[in-house]
Amino acid sequence: MKHDFDLIVVGTGSAATTAAMKCRDAGWEVAMIDSRPYGGTCPLRGCDPKKVLVGAAEMIDDAERMNGKGITSGTSINWSELMDFKRTFTEPVPEGTNKKLHEAGIHTFHGRASFVDEETIQVEDDQLTGKHILIATGAKPVELPIEGTEHLTYSDEFLELDELPSKLIFVGGGYISFEFAHIAARAGAEVHIIQRGERPLKNFEPELVDLLVKSSEENGIQVHLNTEVKSIRKSDASFTVEGEKNGEPFELEGDCVVHGAGRVPEIDDLDLEKGNVDSEKDGVSVNEYLQSVSNPRVYAAGDAAATKGLPLTPIASMESQVVAANLLDGNKQKPDYEVMPSNVFTLPKLSAVGLSEEAAREQGYTIRVNKIDTSEWYTYKRTNEKHAMVKIIIDEDTDQVLGAHLLSREADELINHFATAIHFKLKTADLKQVTYAYPTAASDIGSML
Template identity: 55%
Template sequence: MSSKRRVDVVMEYDLIVIGSGSAGSVAATKCARAGWKVAMIDNRPYGGTCALRGCDPKKVLVGAAEIISDAGRMSDKGIAGHPHIIWSDLMSFKETFTAGFPEEKEEGLKRSEVDTFHGTASFVSKDEIQVGEEKLKGKKYLIATGAKPSTLPIAGNEHLIYSDDFLELESLPERLLFIGGGYISFEFAHIAARCGAEVHIIHRGKQPLDYFEEEQVEALVRESEKAGVKVHLQTEVTSIAKEGEIYIVKGLQQGIEKFYEGNVVVHGAGRVPATEGLNLDAAGIEYSSRGIHVNEFLQSHSNSNVYAAGDVAATEGMPLTPLAGKDSHIVASNLLEGNHKKPDYEVVPTVAFTIPKIASVGLTTKELYKKGIKADIRDVNMTDWYTYKRRNEGEARGKVIVAKDTNLILGAHFMSHHADEMINYFAMAMQFGIKADDLKKMTFAYPTPASDIGYLV
């Protein structure tokens, strides 16, 4: 479509999608291919968080950090020399995965006959939306704006940088402070530490990464400390001040005032649904701090012509890219064929790409006890197992929860260098109802991490 549009004409569409990431793209393309007239709006480069500012570029940096970690652990086991990361070269390599992607994404949408708009979308009525000087009218809407960093109510929060900024640093500072003990802080902290930076994570709770199993997180914290990541727990940040080129973070650790100095302070204290600026009230769309209120079909409770998918929707799903994509498939089917598909968040593996990694799927131990389910828990310290010892990998732990009555796997949890792949085997077994005894019968190639599965169930 031509970039020159008449601003005095209201353009009408069958579907208007707000957001160009995983949660919006599938539905936009499917509906366009079905003959619908579709528009997409984004106020940032096309492609969404994961491809441009999240999972994909982050994992490129993690890959380099893993090489440093591997060499360091084997330095007295036959590997000589000490490789190091040249940050500018690594960032240039990272750019090869993101540069040009927004243009490719937008061209792909246009080939599918989706009209693309750049700017902030703001509802002006139940079925009309403003984008800059242009006004669009839609029969149906899909809101897929994702999430954004939460606002920290502390003095000096204007000094914070965000995950986006970290991934664009031209040089890595000597000292980094991360506020919050979630995925972002731990993953970036492990990267920075392998690059030689002094790194601190300041977390207000007793346990960081609180979605994961407590003893596995404790093991990861020990491994983090060995790598040079200093973790400060039960520390409430109260202010951030700048003195020259140094930032000073003040916190209270169990009533005792603490001070931390760094060249950069990174926000890693959680994200919230990105609803700001959409003017949802004008469209009669109900929402809260959890996101847009939707029914079992991902349809707005209060405006039946509006759907929401991914991180911006108030569902039971975790804020993960694969779920955002699945949500978008479901919305497309419900738009094209009427409401009949519902999201299933029962079996969803999640991984924090630290070094080593930590991963989880299904019920946690706390959830198991809370539900009163009778199960066998196989909790194993795998540190001395061949799989991990052959590369001097340090601590490794695995936990598998199996129902007593059905022999089905209810949950699996890993902290190891192979946690990301191990969790997928167990997620697949859970999804397709493969019993623990049947997993034991499986012959896996040896020696591989998967060949340990028989000892875990």
């Protein structure tokens, strides 16, 4: 069947929904397409279910750190019960999303989308013609150049494991590997992370990453640096990872091998060339208004777009808002990537916003760097946290915070204060004048500056 729409949105996640809803509110005829359950990565197989598991791991970590200091250890994670609890958050999402879209008057289609020509999308037996098209298909795990990739377990599969394997091997040293590794370790599994280079989590400050690696190893996670995986072999119920470590043969056997080596835009099967939509390694090639550089009726947002934005849910949502504004009012809005707070939900957590020390120097700023081991501060001693550090980058000329980098159990919330400071270009003198509730983690901010 053939259908005509003002806007066709490919995807139903954070980068898709805002634009679809705003255009529908403006009276547009809108269609949304997804080959997977409606709702997108974050609520179904990403941030939200992961954070449920992290919450349980935090409770175990808290109890273990305070063992002998007023808390008696002995609590453990019941994995199957935890997964059942997690599903109370994820299972209602597809139906709830479908209902919300239908109530808004948005037409929904299920199946793989592909371009027929510059204005037409094929979905199963339906052909949709759109005055405008938004590509918001998200990301997928990058294909690894190793033998035996069919034996890999992927992040969405890990989040559906009914039983936790006894020994897990994570290939790659990114967000997914470290977050899942810390969850699995607190749940009692033996855990290994294999990192090809000298340092994992390359987008974060090296001193803090080194400290996180140290903390990870102290908590039973074995991190193998300078180790390249060449193949994965299956034998009976186990898997053997083979490769090289520092130029020497390396072999490791485990019950499950998890892909944690990064993600790429999920745009390969859209037949972009038929739609005259140019793309590159980082996604659909777009201009400063998130409009395709080759097909002006097409826009892209989130992980599917080649932008300066980090692959984070709030960035995808912001880009979707920008696309909506540009569709409805003409190209006037540009995405703002100055403030992109990000967290790695390990134990302790690693957080960052703004410029790194290296980037600030490269951009010509005269900077003051406050790097402080905060593990002896009351905030962390009271819960017996062994590793905590802050690194604040300050512009000497304007007294403004350029970047903040934190490692601690409180980092994920504290980083938002620094995001506010950078967004509103507050001076450190301004931040020091604020009266914070005490004793709280935020009350330490003045001492960090």
